[in-house]
Amino acid sequence: xxxxxxxxxxxxxxxxxxxxxxxxxxxxxxxxxxxxxxxxxxxxxxxxxxxxxxxxxxxxxxxxxxxxxxxxxxxxxxxxxxxxxxxxxxxxxxxxxxxxxxxxxxxxxxxxxxxxxxxxxxxxxxxxxxxxxxxxxxxxxxxxxxxxxxxxxxxxxxxxxxxxxxxxxxxxxxxxxxxxxxxxxxxxxxxxxxxxxxxxxxxxxxxxxxxxxxxxxxxxxxxxxxxxxxxxxxxxxxxxxxxxxxxxxxxxxxxxxxxxxxxxxxxxxxxxxxxxxxxxxxxxxxxxxxxxxxxxxxxxxxxxxxxxxxxxxxxxxxxxxxxxxxxxxxxxxxxxxxxxxxxxxxxxxxxxxxxxxxxxxxxxxxxxxxxxxxxxxxxxxxxxxxxxxxx
Amino acid sequence: xxxxxxxxxxxxxxxxxxxxxxxxxxxxxxxxxxxxxxxxxxxxxxxxxxxxxxxxxxxxxxxxxxxxxxxxxxxxxxxxxxxxxxxxxxxxxxxxxxxxxxxxxxxxxxxxxxxxxxxxxxxxxxxxxxxxxxxxxxxxxxxxxxxxxxxxxxxxxxxxxxxxxxxxxxxxxxxxxxxxxxxxxxxxxxxxxxxxxxxxxxxxxxxxxxxxxxxxxxxxxxxxxxxxxxxxxxxxxxxxxxxxxxxxxxxxxxxxxxxxxxxxxxxxxxxxxxxxxxxxxxxxxxxxxxxxxxxxxxxxxxxxxxxxxxxxxxxxxxxxxxxxxxxxxxxxxxxxxxxxxxxxxxxxxxxxxxxxxxxxxxxxxxxxxxxxxxxxxxxxxxxxxxxxxxxxxxxxxxxxxxxxxxxxxxxxxxxxxxxxxxxxxxxxxxxxxxxxxxxxxxxxxxxxxxxxxxxxxxxxxxxxxxxxxxxxxxxxxxxxxxxxxxxxxxxxxxxxxxxxxxxxxxxx
Numbered sequence: 001x002x003x004x005x006x007x008x009x010x011x012x013x014x015x016x017x018x019x020x021x022x023x024x025x026x027x028x029x030x031x032x033x034x035x036x037x038x039x040x041x042x043x044x045x046x047x048x049x050x051x052x053x054x055x056x057x058x059x060x061x062x063x064x065x066x067x068x069x070x071x072x073x074x075x076x077x078x079x080x081x082x083x084x085x086x087x088x089x090x091x092x093x094x095x096x097x098x099x100x101x102x103x104x105x106x107x108x109x110x111x112x113x114x115x116x117x118x119x120x121x122x123x124x125x126x127x128x129x130x131x132x133x134x135x136x137x138x139x140x141x142x143x144x145x146x147x148x149x150x151x152x153x154x155x156x157x158x159x160x161x162x163x164x165x166x167x168x169x170x171x172x173x174x175x176x177x178x179x180x181x182x183x184x185x186x187x188x189x190x191x192x193x194x195x196x197x198x199x200x201x202x203x204x205x206x207x208x209x210x211x212x213x214x215x216x217x218x219x220x221x222x223x224x225x226x227x228x229x230x231x232x233x234x235x236x237x238x239x240x241x242x243x244x245x246x247x248x249x250x251x252x253x254x255x256x257x258x259x260x261x262x263x264x265x266x267x268x269x270x271x272x273x274x275x276x277x278x279x280x281x282x283x284x285x286x287x288x289x290x291x292x293x294x295x296x297x298x299x300x301x302x303x304x305x306x307x308x309x310x311x312x313x314x315x316x317x318x319x320x321x322x323x324x325x326x327x328x329x330x331x332x333x334x335x336x337x338x339x340x341x342x343x344x345x346x347x348x349x350x351x352x353x354x355x356x357x358x359x360x361x362x363x364x365x366x367x368x369x370x371x372x373x374x375x376x377x378x379x380x381x382x383x384x385x386x387x388x389x390x391x
Numbered sequence: 392x393x394x395x396x397x398x399x400x401x402x403x404x405x406x407x408x409x410x411x412x413x414x415x416x417x418x419x420x421x422x423x424x425x426x427x428x429x430x431x432x433x434x435x436x437x438x439x440x441x442x443x444x445x446x447x448x449x450x451x452x453x454x455x456x457x458x459x460x461x462x463x464x465x466x467x468x469x470x471x472x473x474x475x476x477x478x479x480x481x482x483x484x485x486x487x488x489x490x491x492x493x494x495x496x497x498x499x500x501x502x503x504x505x506x507x508x509x510x511x512x513x514x515x516x517x518x519x520x521x522x523x524x525x526x527x528x529x530x531x532x533x534x535x536x537x538x539x540x541x542x543x544x545x546x547x548x549x550x551x552x553x554x555x556x557x558x559x560x561x562x563x564x565x566x567x568x569x570x571x572x573x574x575x576x577x578x579x580x581x582x583x584x585x586x587x588x589x590x591x592x593x594x595x596x597x598x599x600x601x602x603x604x605x606x607x608x609x610x611x612x613x614x615x616x617x618x619x620x621x622x623x624x625x626x627x628x629x630x631x632x633x634x635x636x637x638x639x640x641x642x643x644x645x646x647x648x649x650x651x652x653x654x655x656x657x658x659x660x661x662x663x664x665x666x667x668x669x670x671x672x673x674x675x676x677x678x679x680x681x682x683x684x685x686x687x688x689x690x691x692x693x694x695x696x697x698x699x700x701x702x703x704x705x706x707x708x709x710x711x712x713x714x715x716x717x718x719x720x721x722x723x724x725x726x727x728x729x730x731x732x733x734x735x736x737x738x739x740x741x742x743x744x745x746x747x748x749x750x751x752x753x754x755x756x757x758x759x760x761x762x763x764x765x766x767x768x769x770x771x772x773x774x775x776x777x778x779x780x781x782x783x784x785x786x787x788x789x790x791x792x793x794x795x796x797x798x799x800x801x802x803x804x805x806x807x808x809x810x811x812x813x814x815x816x817x818x819x820x821x822x823x824x825x826x827x828x829x830x831x832x833x834x835x836x837x838x839x840x841x842x843x844x845x846x847x848x849x850x851x852x853x854x855x856x857x858x859x860x861x862x863x864x865x866x867x868x869x870x871x872x873x874x875x876x877x878x879x880x881x882x883x884x885x886x887x888x889x890x891x892x893x894x895x896x897x898x899x
Contacts, residue, residue, distance in 0.1 A: 240714075
């Protein structure tokens with residue numbers, strides 16, 4: 001179940017008043033259907049225990065509406081879960097099918113098993129990341145009360161109609177703005193607050209580094225997987241050689257083949273553990289930091305607005321025209337800016353703590369697993385050497 | 392013509408029996424040895440076999456008794472090679488050449504010739520398999536060659552790499568005990584060309600030199616000092632060394648004056664026309680020859696199933712090994728990738744650690760980066776390069792297997808020649824008989840001469856056939872040893888990993 005995989009975020013889903021999980025999911029051709037299950041004691045919901053089917057696009061809709069909501073500008077909106085990507089295992093499965101004639105039956109079966117495991121891993125990861133998104137929302141004091149969130153959890157009809165309307169209304173305006181302008185704006189605005197000055201520097205730098213690390217970690221994990229696949233082929237070929245061999249070498253070849261088969265299992269596990277504990281961790285926090293950056297951007301925007309409103313007020317005073325409106329506008333901008341700064345500070349501080357805890361937990365788990373795998377490998381090799389010596 | 396007296400092989404060092412044995416049965420069970428000598432008066436099936444002392448051979452009585460010789464059609468013989476520690480010394484093989492096949496062919500001629508070896512022009516041709524084995528074992532101590540110090544000579548497209556070929560030997564036929572010369576790649580190819588022309592003299596399998604590579608050499612010529620050119624030169628150097636070692640460990644090749652010249656002579660004339668001689672070219676030749684043999688109208692009646700089975704085995708093995716080679720190559724590449732990726736990742740993680748403002752986490756990230764870096768170094772030093780050697784040896788082995796296949800074909804051609812000679816002899820005899828009847832004395836004389844000539848040829852070809860057969864068996868034996876060698880190397884690899892993993896544990 002997805003619960004055992006939940007590792008990139010901690011301290012979620014402990015508040016009994018609103019418990020959310022994704023107990024299962026179906027994969028139909030290209031679409032994944034998640035079953036979102038809610039258990040709640042809150043009176044705002046109609047039932048205490050219920051489930052609804054949701055698609056990936058529904059999650060995106062929810063995320064976007066939250067982002068576009070003015071009131072939440074001072075909050076870090078949890079990053080949207082990425083689209084389920086089955087392309088890689090699907091392509092590989094296709095290639096495997098084409099190459100079937102060139103391998104032994106045994107080899108083909110093993111490769112197929114590997115691919116199926118890969119497919120399953122992708123599936124589990126996507127369930128996990130969608131689940132965490134919802135749980136981040138449910139454990140947030142403000143966001144958990146969002147009306148759209150409630151609709152998402154409860155509405156037992158198809159959400160696609162609502163989704164279309166939302167798209168027409170916002171058109172993804174805010175999101176596009178953020179994408180093109182954030183770095184420039186954040187750096188350009190003169191910062192008045194030390195805390196935010198530091199955060200800005202830190203987050204910009206950290207983001208680029210973690211993005212780089214994530215990409216490199218992915219490559220590393222892929223290389224491990226390639227090696228595991230190679231072991232399958234080596235093992236199978238050694239087996240064929242052993243089958244034809246009539247000399248005393250036959251047993252040796254068989255043992256070697258067996259050894260490689262065991263190695264590939266270990267290597268495969270190393271690859272997948274590394275993927276989950278390290279790569280997924282980095283990937284998730286990369287997105288989370290982007291969400292924090294978005295917060296900084298919105299605050300910078302608010303600051304810019306405030307400064308503009310000051311300028312507008314000065315101009316109004318000069319012209320002695322529309323002064324009350326200008327004053328009101330300036331007051332509102334300041335209010336907004338202050339609100340953003342205050343909630344932003346809280347959010348960023350708790351984000352830091354959350355990140356450190358998650359990293360620590362994952363690194364410890366990863367180190368423990370690597371040690372376990374290394375010990376296994378040593379045992380395998382020793383066993384094999386004993387066997388071969390005794391021959 | 393049954394007298395074995397004019398065909399005594401040179402006395403064996405271990406010969407103890409009073410009767411001139413056709414075969415040294417030093418390790419054989421004593422009763423089996425006796426069988427052969429007891430029935431020595433008649434032409435006897437030559438069993439060139441040494442049976443395993445602790446192993447009961449499959450059909451001991453059949454092999455060594457004279458009666459069985461004339462009636463046995465075919466015996467399947469397994470080639471036992473065990474004891475992986477000692478590759479050459481104790482590998483004993485049970486063989487029989489099927490002499491009875493000739494009687495099955497209803498040869499009208501009289502008593503058969505017992506086939507033995509006459510010492511060939513190249514001295515010291517061993518006559519029993521056991522002696523062959525001994526020779527091989529000894530050879531490895533008598534001559535040592537090394538290929539070192541690759542040095543680029545010249546510039547631009549005319550540049551080449553010269554290697555230092557050093558020899559250390561105790562054999563008297565060389566001028567000195569320790570000496571070295573400079574050779575370039577085309578010299579090695581030239582040596583191969585000279586040897587392959589004399590193939591029929593030495594037996595089938597001349598070790599193949601490494602393949603030509605236009606791409607690799609161009610890079611070196613152009614002066615790119617990047618790691619891939621350095622690696623290319625290193626690979627080639629190692630392959631050339633292995634090639635030479637194989638050449639000198641082949642007893643009859645070592646006797647060859649061309650080989651000696653190659654090792655000793657200061658200035659070697661440039662070898663030309665080496666285009667066709669890359670390994671790939673040679674294999675093409677072999678394959679063409681194979682096709683020609685397959686189209687032969689006289690299909691060889693292979694009554695000795697040992698050859699048939701072996702041929703099949705060799706073909707299968709070659710196929711599997713090619714596959715293995717491809718996969719091992721892929722593994723080498725992926726391991727290199729993994730090393731590269733890990734190194735890059737470690738750096739990136741270190742940078743991340745630097746950025747991290749939480750000190751404890753920052754330290755943890757830096758440490759993780761260090762661990763990853765160390766692991767990558769270990770990987771790089773040991774596993775990747777060892778597998779790389781394995782891949783190279785696999786490549787060599789596959790080429791050699793191709794040569795073995797060629798050898799089988801040669802044997803078939805020798806058989807064909809022999810059969811044709813026999814049939815010509817038959818015709819000549821019939822002609823003689825007619826002449827006798829027609830009473831033409833002058834023509835008769837000529838006919839008799841021709842018959843003598845053809846009888847000699849038949850004998851010669853039959854000897855050739857047997858000799859090649861022997862060589863095939865011997866070479867196949869060597870390959871099986873070679874396969875063991877490969878296995879041993881993999882064990883070595885495994886031992887390296889064994890050493891590496893506790894270190895990794897300690898780091899973690």
